[in-house]
Amino acid sequence: GAVVSQHPSWVICKSGTSVKIECRSLDFQATTMFWYRQFPKQSLMLMATSNEGSKATYEQGVEKDKFLINHASLTLSTLTVTSAHPEDSSFYICSASAAGATDTQYFGPGTRLTVL
Amino acid sequence: DAKTTQPNSMESNEEEPVHLPCNHSTISGTDYIHWYRQLPSQGPEYVIHGLTSNVNNRMASLAIAEDRKSSTLILHRATLRDAAVYYCILSRNSGYALNFGKGTSLLVTP
Numbered sequence: 001g002a003v004v005s006q007h008p009s010w011v012i013c014k015s016g017t018s019v020k021i022e023c024r025s026l027d028f029q030a031t032t033m034f035w036y037r038q039f040p041k042q043s044l045m046l047m048a049t050s051n052e053g054s055k056a057t058y059e060q061g062v063e064k065d066k067f068l069i070n071h072a073s074l075t076l077s078t079l080t081v082t083s084a085h086p087e088d089s090s091f092y093i094c095s096a097s098a099a100g101a102t103d104t105q106y107f108g109p110g111t112r113l114t115v116l
Numbered sequence: 117d118a119k120t121t122q123p124n125s126m127e128s129n130e131e132e133p134v135h136l137p138c139n140h141s142t143i144s145g146t147d148y149i150h151w152y153r154q155l156p157s158q159g160p161e162y163v164i165h166g167l168t169s170n171v172n173n174r175m176a177s178l179a180i181a182e183d184r185k186s187s188t189l190i191l192h193r194a195t196l197r198d199a200a201v202y203y204c205i206l207s208r209n210s211g212y213a214l215n216f217g218k219g220t221s222l223l224v225t226p
C-alpha cells in the first residue's frame with residue numbers, strides 16, 4: 001500500500017525555538033495533505049488542509065502564523081511550529097490523499113513534540 | 117458532516133470474532149463509511165471502507181445495514197495486535213479531511 005513517512009519521529013526542544021516536521025508520500029503523488037494533532041487520551045484534531053502549490057487552509061482556532069505549512073511539491077509537506085511553548089507539546093500526524101484517488105487517506109506514523 | 121456513534125470500549129478474547137458497531141443515522145447518499153484504527157503512539161491505519169455493499173479484505177469485513185444508518189466492523193479472529201482504538205468515519209472521498217470522533221477502544225485478552 002501507499003506509504004507516508006514523517007521526520008522526525010520525536011523531537012524535544014526548548015521553549016521559544018522553532019521545529020520543522022516533514023511529511024512525505026513515498027510512492028505516490030499527494031495533491032492534498034492534512035495535518036492533525038492529538039493530545040494525550042484524546043482523538044485526532046484537524047489543524048489544516050494543504051494543497052500542493054497553494055496556501056493551507058487552517059481550522060478555526062489554529063494560528064496560521066504559529067503553525068506554518070508548506071506544500072511545495074506533490075510528495076512533501078512541512079509543518080513548522082514557530083516559537084514553540086509547552087502547550088504545543090503534542091503528537092502531530094499528517095495524512096495524504098493520492099492524486100485522482102477517491103477512496104482512502106494514508107497516514108504518517110506521527111511526530112511526538114515535547115517542548116520544555 | 118454527518119456524525120457517527122460508537123461504544124467507548126469493547127473487550128474480546130483472543131482468537132474470537134469481534135463485532136464493532138457504528139451508528140450513522142444522518143449519513144448522506146454520497147458518504148462512504150471508513151474504518152481506521154490507531155495503535156498506541158502510532159498514526160491511524162486504514163482498515164476498510166464501503167458505500168452500500170458489504171466489503172471484505174484481508175484485515176476485516178464491513179457489514180453495512182440496508183438503510184445505511186449503521187455498520188459493523190468484523191474482525192474474524194482477534195489477536196493481541198488488534199488491540200487499538202477503532203474509528204468509524206464518514207467521508208465523501210479522500211480529498212476531505214477526516215472527522216475523528218472518540219472511537220472504540222478494543223481490548224483483547226489472552
